[in-house]
Amino acid sequence: MTASITSLPRPPADLVTPATALFLDADGTLLAFADDPDGVVVPQGMLDTLDAIHEALGGALALVSGRAIASLDGIFGRPRWAAAGQHGLERRDADGRSTTVPIDAGELARLRETVHAAAARMPGVRVEDKSWSVALHCREHPGYSAELERIAPAIAARFEGFELQPGSYVYEFKPRGMDKGVAVAAFLETAPFIGRHPVYLGDDLTDEHAFAMVNERGGAAVRIGARTPSCAVFTLSSPADVHAWLNSVKVALTRGAARRQ
Numbered sequence: 001m002t003a004s005i006t007s008l009p010r011p012p013a014d015l016v017t018p019a020t021a022l023f024l025d026a027d028g029t030l031l032a033f034a035d036d037p038d039g040v041v042v043p044q045g046m047l048d049t050l051d052a053i054h055e056a057l058g059g060a061l062a063l064v065s066g067r068a069i070a071s072l073d074g075i076f077g078r079p080r081w082a083a084a085g086q087h088g089l090e091r092r093d094a095d096g097r098s099t100t101v102p103i104d105a106g107e108l109a110r111l112r113e114t115v116h117a118a119a120a121r122m123p124g125v126r127v128e129d130k131s132w133s134v135a136l137h138c139r140e141h142p143g144y145s146a147e148l149e150r151i152a153p154a155i156a157a158r159f160e161g162f163e164l165q166p167g168s169y170v171y172e173f174k175p176r177g178m179d180k181g182v183a184v185a186a187f188l189e190t191a192p193f194i195g196r197h198p199v200y201l202g203d204d205l206t207d208e209h210a211f212a213m214v215n216e217r218g219g220a221a222v223r224i225g226a227r228t229p230s231c232a233v234f235t236l237s238s239p240a241d242v243h244a245w246l247n248s249v250k251v252a253l254t255r256g257a258a259r260r261q
Contacts, residue, residue, distance in 0.1 A: 011222050011234035013248040021196035021219075022057060023184050023210065026065040026072060028168060028203035029224045032239045035140040037067070037128055042075060043243055049250050054081065056253040059094045060192045064180050066165075066172060066206055068130045069098075082193075086133050087165065087174050087206060088183030093190050103132055103175045104161050111159050111173055118151060128170075133162075135172035142169060167204045181209030188217065201242060203227065 016022055024030055030050075031040040054061045062082035063072050069085035069092055082094040090100045115134050119125045124141040125148070127134065136152065138144040152171035156164035165172040165179075184200060187193045198219035200210045204227070211221035211231040223232035224242060236242050 008223065008230075008232060008235035010236065011220065011245065013245070013252040015220055015222075015234070016053070016057075016199055016249045016253065017197070018056065018058075018253065019196055020057060021060045021062075021188060021193040021198045022053065023062050023064050023187070023198065023200040023214075025180075025200075025202035025204070025207055025224075026063055026067060026075070029201050029207075029239060029242055030063075031075070033139065033168070036126070037071075037137065040075060043239075045247075046243055047076065047078075049243070049246050050076075050078075052250045053246065053253060054078075056250075058192045060196055062094075062184075062187055062193070064088075064183055064200070064202075064210065066130075066133075066135070066167070066170075068132075071130075082187060084180065084183035084187070086130050086178075087172075087180055088178045088186070089132050089175055091183055091186060093187070094192055100132070101175060101178060107159055107161050108132065108134075111155075111162060114155055114158070115173065118155065122147065133172060133174040135170050137170045139169040145169065165206055167206050172206075179209035180207055181211075181213035184210045185213055201236070 027033060034040045064084045065072055066087055067085055069083050069090050072083050073079045082092060084091045092098045112134050116127055119127045119136060122144050125144055126137040128137055136148055138148055148171050152164050156173055161176055162173045163176045165174050198214040198217050200214045201222045203224035208231055214221050215231055221232040222234040223230045224236050236245055
């Protein structure tokens with residue numbers, strides 16, 4: 001099932017309850033995009049809000065990103081939070097246990113060389129090396145989008161262990177079979193996420209795998225922005241709107257905790 005932005009309602013603050021497992025994409029959801037992926041900024045007050053929600057949910061909050069976990073830790077400074085990086089290739093549970101899907105290091109090295117060579121022919125196109133995956137970004141030079149759309153599938157076809165994951169002005173080559181839906185499903189099999197009602201916020205095509213998975217589990221998917229089509233059931237307009245909504249979630253959760261006490 002897919003929907004357009006005009007047909008999707010805003011999520012209510014009480015969508016998130018003490019029985020929720022909350023999953024949050026980073027770029028385009030919690031963070032406004034930057035031309036340089038290293039140039040993103042966490043808005044003032046965001047960490048206080050997330051800390052309060054994390055505590056109210058008993059730790060059942062996870063960041064789920066195309067970034068590496070080390071990058072997420074550098075941005076948010078919360079190395080004890082559960083997190084999935086590189087579309088689930090690496091995952092850290094709420095107890096701090098980390099797992100990484102094994103890949104062919106030789107094939108990855110050849111892929112890196114090929115991607116860097118392609119970028120060298122397009123001045124201004126950035127290569128983002130995520131240790132176990134690699135991506136081409138053209139946000140600063142969107143005129144290269146058509147060329148990247150043409151060459152990226154051809155590059156991916158040369159590497160059996162990898163597949164192409166298009167995104168917003170980015171073409172990422174990631175290990176085959178890994179996506180954010182797989183990562184969220186794995187979290188839901190571990191404490192403190194197990195048995196909870198999943199809610200997932202994301203903005204990009206890469207988040208649709210997670211949207212579909214939480215919908216199948218009876219959860220709720222929240223799309224950020226106007227991208228269509230989507231499996232989401234709710235929408236928020238922008239990262240700034242996400243921040244406002246999360247603050248309302250924090251207020252609702254803390255009020256509920258006070259009443260229970």
